[in-house]
Amino acid sequence: MPRKAATQNLLDSFISQIGSEVARGVAEGLAKSGLMKSIRALSRDVKKTPTAGKKRGRPKGKTKICSVKGCKSPARARGLCSKHYQQKRYQKLNKKPARKRAGKKAKK
Numbered sequence: 001m002p003r004k005a006a007t008q009n010l011l012d013s014f015i016s017q018i019g020s021e022v023a024r025g026v027a028e029g030l031a032k033s034g035l036m037k038s039i040r041a042l043s044r045d046v047k048k049t050p051t052a053g054k055k056r057g058r059p060k061g062k063t064k065i066c067s068v069k070g071c072k073s074p075a076r077a078r079g080l081c082s083k084h085y086q087q088k089r090y091q092k093l094n095k096k097p098a099r100k101r102a103g104k105k106a107k108k
Contacts, residue, residue, distance in 0.1 A: 073081035
C-alpha cells in the first residue's frame with residue numbers, strides 16, 4: 001500500500017530530527033568526558049608516523065613478462081608467471097621434470 005506524500009515527508013522530517021539530536025548528544029558527551037581531546041591527540045600521533053600517507057606494496061609501473069620463451073603472461077615471482085613458477089617449484093620439490101601435456105606434438 002503506497003504512503004501518501006504528506007505522511008512520507010513527516011516521517012523523513014522526524015527521522016532527520018532524531019539523527020541530528022543523537023549526533024548533538026554524542027558530541028556533547030565526548031566533549032564532557034574528554035575523549036575528544038584524546039581522539040585528537042591520537043590522530044596527531046598517527047599523522048606523525050613515518051609510514052602515514054605512504055602507499056605500501058609493490059610499486060605500480062610497467063609489468064614484467066614471464067621469462068619463458070613464448071609466454072606472454074605477467075611475471076609474479078623470480079621472473080616467471082604463476083604457471084611456470086609452479087612448474088619449477090614442482091620440479092625442485094620432487095626432483096622430477098615437469099610433465100608434458102598430452103595431445104599437442106611439437107612441430108619438426
